[in-house]
Structures are given as C-alpha cells and as structure tokens.
Amino acid sequence: MKRTFGAVACAVACFAHPAHAQEDDGFEGRAAPPTAAGTTALALEVRPGLEVFAQYAYRRTEHPSGPASWYHEFDVPRVHVALDAKAEDARGRVVVEGVRSAAEGALIGVAGNSIVFRAREAFAAYSFKWVEASAGLVPKLALPEIEGTWMLRAVAPAPEEVHGFLAPADLGANVRATLPQGYGFVGVGAYNGEGYANRELNRGKNAELALSVHPIPKGLLKPLALFAGYELGSTGTGRARADRLSGALLWQGKRLRGGAAATWAWGLADDGAQRALMLDAFVRAEPVEDVLLGLRGSHFLRDTRASDDTLTVVDAAVGYRVAAPLQVFLAATRSLPSSTAADAIPGSRYWEGRLVSRVAF
Amino acid sequence: MVPAASMRRLTTCLLASLALPACSESADVAREGEIASVLARADEAQIRARPQLTAGKYSRMAGSLHAYHRGSLAVFRSDFRANHLGLAVSRFELEHPLVLGTGDPHFENYGVLVGADGELALEPNDFDSADRLPYLWDVRRLAVGMVLAAHASNPSAPAAHDATVAEERGIAAAVADGYVNALSALAQGAAPVRVTSGGDSGILTDALSRSEGDLAAREELAELTLLEGGRRRLLRGAPDPSDPSQTLADLPPNVLAALPATLARYRATLLAPPPAEDFQVLDAARVFGKGVASWARVRIFILVRGPSDAPEDDLVLELRELGDSGLGGWYPPGEYYDDVGARILATSRAAWARPDAAPLWGVSELLGLPCQIKWETEGQKTLRVARLVGLLGSASALTAAARRLGEIQARIHASGGSAGALWGRISGDTSGFVAEQAEVAVRYARQVRADHALFGSALEHLGPNLGVVAAEGDAPPPDLAALIGAPP
Numbered sequence: 001m002k003r004t005f006g007a008v009a010c011a012v013a014c015f016a017h018p019a020h021a022q023e024d025d026g027f028e029g030r031a032a033p034p035t036a037a038g039t040t041a042l043a044l045e046v047r048p049g050l051e052v053f054a055q056y057a058y059r060r061t062e063h064p065s066g067p068a069s070w071y072h073e074f075d076v077p078r079v080h081v082a083l084d085a086k087a088e089d090a091r092g093r094v095v096v097e098g099v100r101s102a103a104e105g106a107l108i109g110v111a112g113n114s115i116v117f118r119a120r121e122a123f124a125a126y127s128f129k130w131v132e133a134s135a136g137l138v139p140k141l142a143l144p145e146i147e148g149t150w151m152l153r154a155v156a157p158a159p160e161e162v163h164g165f166l167a168p169a170d171l172g173a174n175v176r177a178t179l180p181q182g183y184g185f186v187g188v189g190a191y192n193g194e195g196y197a198n199r200e201l202n203r204g205k206n207a208e209l210a211l212s213v214h215p216i217p218k219g220l221l222k223p224l225a226l227f228a229g230y231e232l233g234s235t236g237t238g239r240a241r242a243d244r245l246s247g248a249l250l251w252q253g254k255r256l257r258g259g260a261a262a263t264w265a266w267g268l269a270d271d272g273a274q275r276a277l278m279l280d281a282f283v284r285a286e287p288v289e290d291v292l293l294g295l296r297g298s299h300f301l302r303d304t305r306a307s308d309d310t311l312t313v314v315d316a317a318v319g320y321r322v323a324a325p326l327q328v329f330l331a332a333t334r335s336l337p338s339s340t341a342a343d344a345i346p347g348s349r350y351w352e353g354r355l356v357s358r359v360a361f
Numbered sequence: 362m363v364p365a366a367s368m369r370r371l372t373t374c375l376l377a378s379l380a381l382p383a384c385s386e387s388a389d390v391a392r393e394g395e396i397a398s399v400l401a402r403a404d405e406a407q408i409r410a411r412p413q414l415t416a417g418k419y420s421r422m423a424g425s426l427h428a429y430h431r432g433s434l435a436v437f438r439s440d441f442r443a444n445h446l447g448l449a450v451s452r453f454e455l456e457h458p459l460v461l462g463t464g465d466p467h468f469e470n471y472g473v474l475v476g477a478d479g480e481l482a483l484e485p486n487d488f489d490s491a492d493r494l495p496y497l498w499d500v501r502r503l504a505v506g507m508v509l510a511a512h513a514s515n516p517s518a519p520a521a522h523d524a525t526v527a528e529e530r531g532i533a534a535a536v537a538d539g540y541v542n543a544l545s546a547l548a549q550g551a552a553p554v555r556v557t558s559g560g561d562s563g564i565l566t567d568a569l570s571r572s573e574g575d576l577a578a579r580e581e582l583a584e585l586t587l588l589e590g591g592r593r594r595l596l597r598g599a600p601d602p603s604d605p606s607q608t609l610a611d612l613p614p615n616v617l618a619a620l621p622a623t624l625a626r627y628r629a630t631l632l633a634p635p636p637a638e639d640f641q642v643l644d645a646a647r648v649f650g651k652g653v654a655s656w657a658r659v660r661i662f663i664l665v666r667g668p669s670d671a672p673e674d675d676l677v678l679e680l681r682e683l684g685d686s687g688l689g690g691w692y693p694p695g696e697y698y699d700d701v702g703a704r705i706l707a708t709s710r711a712a713w714a715r716p717d718a719a720p721l722w723g724v725s726e727l728l729g730l731p732c733q734i735k736w737e738t739e740g741q742k743t744l745r746v747a748r749l750v751g752l753l754g755s756a757s758a759l760t761a762a763a764r765r766l767g768e769i770q771a772r773i774h775a776s777g778g779s780a781g782a783l784w785g786r787i788s789g790d791t792s793g794f795v796a797e798q799a800e801v802a803v804r805y806a807r808q809v810r811a812d813h814a815l816f817g818s819a820l821e822h823l824g825p826n827l828g829v830v831a832a833e834g835d836a837p838p839p840d841l842a843a844l845i846g847a848p849p
Contacts, residue, residue: 065454
C-alpha cells in the first residue's frame with residue numbers, strides 16, 4: 001500500500017513539476033517523452049501569436065454577353081496561428097493556416113468543406129553574426145519582401161502569389177545575410193519548388209537568389225530599397241520550367257510604404273513554354289494616426305504567345321486601427337480582363353466590395 | 362561590411378543565373394512535361410493511394426487515341442483556362458448563365474437507357490464531370506470527341522478510314538449544327554426531344570436495336586453470371602476471354618458485409634424504389650479494367666434478387682466510386698451541390714429527357730466512399746468507337762450521329778431554363794457559330810493527336826505513374842486497401 005502511494009505521489013510530482021525540470025536530469029532512469037515539444041527548459045520562451053482576417057464580400061460580376069450576377073459571403077481569408085521560440089542564436093517558428101478542405105486539389109473534402117489547418121511555416125534557424133540559415137518549411141526570399149512592404153494583405157494578397165508567380169514558402173533551406181549598417185540583405189535558397197501546399201513531384205530543386213539593397217540607409221532615404229530576385233526552378237512531374245526574375249523598387253517607411261515590382265516568368269502553371277509578366281504597383285499610407293489607406297494595381301500578361309491576354313486588377317481600401325491589434329478596412333476591387341482572358345477565365349470581370357477586419361497578436 | 366570581393370562573386374553568380382534562361386527547351390519537350398504534370402497533379406491522390414490502378418489507367422490511355430482523350434479531361438481544362446491554343450476564345454462566348462453541363466461529353470459517354478416506361482432512349486450516361494459550366498465547354502469537348510471518333514473509325518480499312526477523316530470538319534460542324542437546331546426549337550418553346558429512334562443515324566439505330574435484343578434476352582446474366590443448382594452467382598476472372606483486361610475478383614468480407622446498408626441508402630435515392638427485397642444481395646465481385654477516366658476507381662458488380670426468387674429476374678447492379686467533378690469553381694459561388702451524390706442525382710435527372718430515364722440510377726456510400734449504383738444490363742448499350750467499322754464508320758454515319766448528339770447536348774443545356782439566353786447569343790450568326798466550333802474542334806483534335814504521342818513519351822520517360830512515386834505512408838488503411846484491391 002505504501003509503495004502504491006509512493007508511486008502515485010511520484011507521478012503526481014512529475015506532472016506537477018515544470019517540464020524543463022524533467023530534462024535537466026537528462027531523463028536519467030526513464031524514457032524521454034515521445035516528442036520533446038514543450039518539455040525542454042526553454043519551453044517558456046515560446047511565444048504564441050495569431051492573425052485572423054474576417055470579411056464580408058459582395059461581388060458583382062459583369063458578363064460580357066449577359067446580365068450581371070452577384071454573390072456575397074462571409075469568409076475568413078486568413079487564419080494563422082504561430083508559435084515562435086528563440087534562445088541563444090537559434091530560433092524556431094511554426095505557422096499553421098486554415099484552409100478549405102475541398103480546395104482545388106482535394107479529392108474529397110473533410111466533413112464537407114470544413115476549414116482545416118495545415119502547416120504554412122515550420123523551420124529551425126540559426127544566426128551567426130549577420131547570417132541566418134533556416135531549414136524546414138521556410139519563407140522564401142522574394143514574395144515576403146514584396147508582401148512585407150505592402151503590409152495590407154487583408155486588403156489584397158500579392159498578385160504574384162495569386163497567379164502562381166511566386167510562393168510565400170516552400171520546403172527547403174535558405175541563408176540570408178544581413179548587410180551591415182542597414183544596407184539590406186542578400187539571400188540564397190534551395191527548395192522543392194512546389195510551394196508549401198504540395199509535395200515534391202520531381203528530382204529538380206529550385207534555387208533562389210535575392211538581393212535587397214538600401215542604397216542610402218541613413219536619413220530620409222532609409223526606406224528606399226532596390227530588390228532583385230531570381231529563381232531557377234521547375235514544377236510538376238514533367239519538370240515544367242518555372243524560372244522567375246523579379247525586380248522591385250520599394251519604399252519601406254513607417255507611415256508611407258509602397259513599391260513597383262515586375263516579375264517575368266519562364267513557365268507557368270505546368271506549362272514550361274509559357275512566358276508571362278506581372279507588373280504590380282502599390283502604396284500604403286497612414287496620413288493620420290490610425291487611418292490607413294491602400295491602393296494596389298496589377299497588370300498580368302498571361303501568355304506572350306496569345307495576343308491581348310491580360311488581366312488588370314485594382315484594389316483600393318481605407319482602414320482604421322480600432323485598437324493596437326485590430327484594424328478594419330473598407331475595400332474595393334475592380335478586375336478587368338482583356339477579351340481573350342475573359343473567354344478563358346469566366347467571371348473575371350467584376351467589382352467587389354469588402355468589409356474586412358484584421359486582428360493580429 | 363561585406364568585402365568587395367564577396368560582392369563581386371555575388372554579382373557574377375547573379376549574372377550567371379540570369380543567363381540560364383537563354384537555354385530554351387523545345388515546344389514538344391515543354392508540352393510533354395505539361396501533359397505529365399497536369400495529369401499527375403489531377404490524379405496525385407489516386408496515384409499515391411492506388412498506384413497499380415492508375416498505372417493501368419495510363420497504360421490504357423496510351424493504347425489508343427480515343428482512350429487518351431477520354432482520360433485527359435484535366436489537360437482540356439488546363440488548355441481551356443490557359444487559352445494559348447484558342448480553346449476558350451469565341452465570338453459566341455456566354456459565361457452567364459453557366460449551364461448544366463455533362464462536362465465530359467464525347468462519343469462514348471452516350472448510350473441507351475431503359476426508362477421507367479420501358480422505352481429505350483439515347484441519353485448521356487456518364488455524369489462524373491457534370492457541373493455548372495460555360496456552354497461552349499461542352500459543345501467544344503463534344504465536337505473534338507467526334508473528330509477523334511472519326512479518326513478511330515475503320516482502323517482496318519485505310520481507304521474507308523481516310524475517307525471518314527477527310528470529312529472531320531463536317532462531322533464537327535454537325536455537332537454544332539445539331540446544337541443550333543435543337544436550341545432554336547427549345548428557345549421557341551418546343552418540348553425536349555427524347556431520342557427513342559435512330560432516325561437517319563445508323564449508329565444510333567444500331568445501338569438501340571442491339572439494346573432491344575439483348576434486353577429481352579437478359580444477355581448480361583449469360584455474360585456475367587453462372588447458374589448452379591438453381592442459384593445464380595457472378596463469374597470470377599475475365600467474363601470475356603477476348604478482353605482479359607476486364608476481370609471480376611472476390612470482395613473482402615468487410616465490403617460484402619457493408620453492401621446491404623449501401624443498397625438501402627441507394628434505394629432511398631431512387632424516384633420509385635422497388636421493394637427492399639429486390640435488392641437482397643446474392644453475390645458481389647470487384648471489377649477491374651473497366652472504363653478509362655474511372656479505370657482506377659472502385660467498381661463492383663452486385664447480383665441482387667430482383668422481383669422474385671427466380672434466377673431469371675436477378676439483377677446485376679454496378680457500383681462505382683465517385684469523385685468531385687473537377688470542373689466547378691468558375692466564379693462565385695463555384696459550388697452548386699451539397700455533395701458528390703447530390704450532384705450526380707441532380708445533373709443526371711435534369712439532363713435526361715425525363716427524370717426516370719434510368720429508374721435504377723442512384724447514389725450511395727460504401728465504407729465512406731461516395732458511389733453511384735445503376736443497373737448493369739446489355740439492354741443499355743453505350744456508343745463505342747470500336748463499332749465504327751464498315752458503314753457505321755462512314756462519314757455520313759458519324760455526321761448523323763454527331764448531329765443527334767449535338768441536339769441532345771442542347772437539350773441538356775436548356776434544362777435549367779437557359780435556352781433563351783443561349784439562343785440569344787447564337788441566333789444572330791448560326792452559320793458563323795457552326796463554322797467556328799468546327800474550326801476549333803479540328804484544330805484542337807490535331808493537338809490531342811500530337812498530345813497522345815507525347816503522353817506515351819512521358820510514360821516512357823517518367824514511368825507508369827508519370828513520375829509520382831507513392832511513398833510507404835501513402836498507402837490507405839488495410840480495410841480501404843482491401844476494397845480498392847489490385848488487378849489480378
């Protein structure tokens with residue numbers, strides 16, 4: 001009886017004891033937990049976070065040869081939950097995102113078409129002076145630079161991502177060297193090349209090279225940046241060519257941000273012979289404290305082999321920071337396909353109005 | 362500060378990288394890669410879970426041009442949306458309203474059905490890809506399919522074959538012509554036509570007359586079952602020795618045990634369900650090697666009791682796994698049906714000339730897989746390119762059939778009340794419409810013929826599953842794996 005009590009007391013003590021105390025003794029005399037997550041002495045250094053967009057959208061679609069149609073719905077275009085941890089020179093990050101289970105590519109949805117979670121980022125990184133190396137499901141170098149300048153994803157995602165030019169993350173590794181005195185960064189990476197939502201489908205690996213230079217990193221022109229990126233890659237089992245050349249002129253100020261970017265694609269959507277161009281310009285301003293304005297325009301030349309195959313999109317928004325973590329936006333989008341593009345992508349000529357909230361912690 | 366030498370090296374690397382795009386690849390290589398990637402991406406989940414079956418499907422597609430066309434709907438979709446081949450461009454485009462479309466109309470997706478009134482009629486008989494679509498999708502897919510059917514005609518008689526192929530444009534035009542004529546009548550309030558006779562089409566007459574004969578003889582019982590001691594059971598192995606690729610195999614016990622519940626759910630979806638006793642399971646067998654696009658899907662023949670205990674009226678039902686149409690999502694809302702089964706029921710009954718055109722056509726679920734169940738009978742012949750020989754493979758026969766199929770497709774599109782809108786778009790220049798569809802169909806069919814060769818090449822280069830390698834963790838759980846099975 002005494003021994004039973006002792007065992008129970010020991011077990012209770014173990015559960016009650018902080019997890020890191022268990023690892024301090026090197027798990028001497030017992031098995032380590034099946035996963036070390038949350039059991040190390042550094043577990044308390046983990047910082048959770050989340051970002052959620054909630055929106056009501058009304059879309060009026062203009063059909064070239066028929067009456068207009070409309071549709072409206074509530075949606076959560078972004079649900080991100082993140083865990084960040086950092087100790088000494090190492091850090092780790094996991095981001096999961098909510099997506100529709102029956103999105104394109106799904107064979108059958110989960111419980112209808114529920115919102116389910118999948119990994120968006122999951123990597124370990126190590127910094128040595130001004131160089132950081134990351135491996136896992138890592139953010140890539142080009143798109144985050146453009147998107148991170150815009151900082152209004154709630155208003156509109158980057159057209160480079162929407163149309164498959166650039167992916168925000170992929171399985172692989174990259175190394176990013178921060179240039180001293182705020183001159184920018186240079187980075188190289190190697191990835192599977194299928195983006196974070198697909199498994200690797202070929203033996204080819206993508207190589208990415210990116211350079212962001214702030215030519216005058218002091219004073220009024222500190223926000224000015226020149227960005228160039230090149231990715232040599234392939235997609236699909238057929239190893240369709242998927243090379244990208246991106247260039248951008250960016251302004252990364254506190255109250256005023258904006259840029260103009262161009263991305264050229266050799267191969268798009270599994271067609272290695274396709275050549276396409278994305279031109280993108282955007283500005284984000286906070287003219288008055290807590291009032292946000294956004295304007296973005298993109299021009300997508302879908303295929304240089306076809307004449308008049310373009311899609312032009314303009315997004316505009318006005319927003320207000322209700323509280324530090326909460327912003328609300330009134331946004332409008334106008335999508336204008338050329339005649340050829342309209343035939344191929346029915347429903348692409350539309351007006352859309354959205355009421356969006358964004359909360360981030 | 363980064364050393365100057367490092368910066369120089371970096372610049373050199375950058376310039377070297379930028380120079381690489383100059384190495385261009387040939388158009389054929391690019392197209393071969395595109396075909397492989399598009400198909401593999403569309404089938405990836407199936408390839409990983411049932412690699413032997415998808416390899417069989419691809420092998421079948423490689424074996425004939427028409428089979429390739431049937432199995433490559435994903436490429437058609439990719440080409441339609443990318444549009445560099447001009448597949449979507451039209452002077453007669455009408456994106457709204459989206460019509461009820463069968464999604465994959467081609468020669469072999471029509472056949473004879475025995476209606477609730479006992480009458481035989483030619484109807485669409487495959488709704489795997491049925492969904493709301495731009496009407497031109499269906500028209501062009503059908504016209505392309507008819508051109509390819511012409512290329513499959515009279516394979517052993519070169520002169521006859523060439524004569525039919527020479528008329529490919531006229532055959533494609535007949536699809537559009539039939540579509541226009543039927544739409545015109547429907548827009549003016551004519552009743553939808555149920556095709557119960559072949560009329561001037563020898564191909565349709567052949568299908569209807571053979572169906573009528575075999576229906577009376579219950580030919581499928583002779584072909585698929587054995588009668589032993591007054592009790593009937595399904596054959597095992599290849600029912601047709603001349604086609605050993607199609608075989609029947611035993612089902613695992615857990616699947617057999619699940620069938621009564623599956624049939625009970627199926628019965629509840631029928632418009633006029635027969636008594637439950639009619640669906641008492643006598644035997645069931647897994648079917649391998651049937652179809653093309655659905656080759657890798659689970660297919661089961663179920664022998665049920667029928668109206669009496671007498672073996673003469675036993676029924677063979679075909680259960681087939683269903684999937685998403687893959688063709689939805691054109692613009693919001695993009696989804697129009699609650700689930701896969703609801704899509705099949707709604708589209709089939711609206712597409713047919715009467716909702717009970719196939720009274721035993723319903724849906725259910727088997728061990729979590731959505732499935733369709735229908736009567737398997739030789740009294741419901743599907744149109745087959747293999748029968749396009751002799752006079753049935755002549756240009757005039759194919760032209761007449763194409764016209765009738767175009768008429769049926771117009772009836773399907775008009776079933777949702779869209780006849781007026783469609784006719785309004787076409788009526789101003791019907792001859793221009795017909796000419797345009799014929800032009801696109803002939804041009805794209807030429808592309809499909811080239812693609813078929815490239816597809817074979819892709820299989821050679823990438824392997825039987827187009828380069829997707831199933832990993833150990835991709836295998837389905839044992840009970841599902843037993844249901845999926847592997848061809849003997």
